[in-house]
Amino acid sequence: xxxxxxxxxxxxxxxxxxxxxxxxxxxxxxxxxxxxxxxxxxxxxxxxxxxxxxxxxxxxxxxxxxxxxxxxxxxxxxxxxxxxxxxxxxxxxxxxxxxxxxxxxxxxxxxxxxxxxxxxxxxxxxxxxxxxxxxxxxxxxxxxxxxxxxxxxxxxxxxxxxxxxxxxxxxxxxxxxxxxxxxxxxxxxxxxxxxxxxxxxxxxxxxxxxxxxxxxxxxxxxxxxxxxxxxxxxxxxxxxxxxxxxxxxxxxxxxxxxxxxxxxxxxxxxxxxxxxxxxxxxxxxxxxxxxxxxxxxxxxxxxxxxxxxxxxxxxxx
Numbered sequence: 001x002x003x004x005x006x007x008x009x010x011x012x013x014x015x016x017x018x019x020x021x022x023x024x025x026x027x028x029x030x031x032x033x034x035x036x037x038x039x040x041x042x043x044x045x046x047x048x049x050x051x052x053x054x055x056x057x058x059x060x061x062x063x064x065x066x067x068x069x070x071x072x073x074x075x076x077x078x079x080x081x082x083x084x085x086x087x088x089x090x091x092x093x094x095x096x097x098x099x100x101x102x103x104x105x106x107x108x109x110x111x112x113x114x115x116x117x118x119x120x121x122x123x124x125x126x127x128x129x130x131x132x133x134x135x136x137x138x139x140x141x142x143x144x145x146x147x148x149x150x151x152x153x154x155x156x157x158x159x160x161x162x163x164x165x166x167x168x169x170x171x172x173x174x175x176x177x178x179x180x181x182x183x184x185x186x187x188x189x190x191x192x193x194x195x196x197x198x199x200x201x202x203x204x205x206x207x208x209x210x211x212x213x214x215x216x217x218x219x220x221x222x223x224x225x226x227x228x229x230x231x232x233x234x235x236x237x238x239x240x241x242x243x244x245x246x247x248x249x250x251x252x253x254x255x256x257x258x259x260x261x262x263x264x265x266x267x268x269x270x271x272x273x274x275x276x277x278x279x280x281x282x283x284x285x286x287x288x289x290x291x292x293x294x295x296x297x298x299x300x301x302x303x304x305x306x307x308x309x310x311x312x313x314x315x316x317x
Contacts, residue, residue, distance in 0.1 A: 106139035106146075113139070149277045153262070156284045163288040165312065168205040170197035170240065174233060177212045184217055188226030191216065197235035202312040207285045212242065214278045215305055219246035222269060223302070235311070242307040250299035259295070268299070282307075 007013045113132035120128040155161045178193050185191070212231075219229040227247040234241050251259065255266040260283040263276040279293075286293055291309035 106142040109139035110136050146275060149275055149281060152281050153277055156281065161284075161288060163204040163207060165202045165204050167200050168203055168208075169200055170203075170233065170235065171195050173205055173209060174212070174231065177209055177216065178231065180213060181216045181220060184220045186220065186223075186225045186227075189220060189223065190228050191220070192228060192230045194230070194232045197233055197240065199235070199313065201235060201240065203240065203309065204289060207289060208309070211282050211285055211307065212244075214282055215242075215244040215307070218278060219244050219248065219303075221272060221274070222246065223248035238310055238312065240307075240309045240311050242309075243304055244307075245302065245304040247302040250301055251295070251297040251303055252299055256295065256297060260293075 113135040117129050117132050152161075174193060174195050174197075178191050181191060216229065216231065223229060223246045229247075230243075230245045232243040232245070249268050251266050252268070258264045259266070260279050262280045264280075265274060265276045283293060286307065286309065289309050291307060293305060293307050295303055295305045297303035
């Protein structure tokens, strides 16, 4: 900054130069700018590092969730496998117990009858021998039925059974089936058939016969002497309906809920020979045929099983 100097008479005698040192200020400002740039760069780097960290955290969180999901899935699989193994162990135990009990009776009959036959060596004792031969045949038939039930369960659970519909005469099949169970009747028992299926239909006759045989055999087995078992059938709207009604011991509501489970025996039938597999097999056969089974029962009065199976009409060429 410039300023004039004057004499006493106000004449200008010179010029006064006033200067201010600003170097330190300029340097300070430059330093502030540099610091601001460094701070901005640091902030930007911090933001980048923060974004990268968030990305890493998100990736690791996702990986952790995936791992937790896999562990949970594996835990469920192991739990299911353990439950299946326990169920299989229980089934094996029940099977061995049941099989040993059910096989013992017919095997004892075979052994006893065979020994008694030896007591009738003469020709005039042929009637006695034939009577015991008949006992042996009946016992062997029981053993075959037991084995067939066990084998059927194995084939069903392995998926080796499929339905093969063929043309069949339902009236003839029903009559043959009713005739086949006549030998199971107790004293005074009767089996009454009411059939209303005049035309040929397309169904798996083998599976249908096994279903009927099982239901009729159960009806006779769980009913007393001088009782009636009724089989009613009708074919309407491409659906076969079978009703097997007995006058037996009946089934409690609590037992009805478990009636189609493997090896299940109703509490009031525990002393009656049986495997607990028959109704389970029937239900599985009906699944193969697209059918359904239901029941109505009252203790001390009897039980009615109703089976419905869709079918196709037989087509003639």
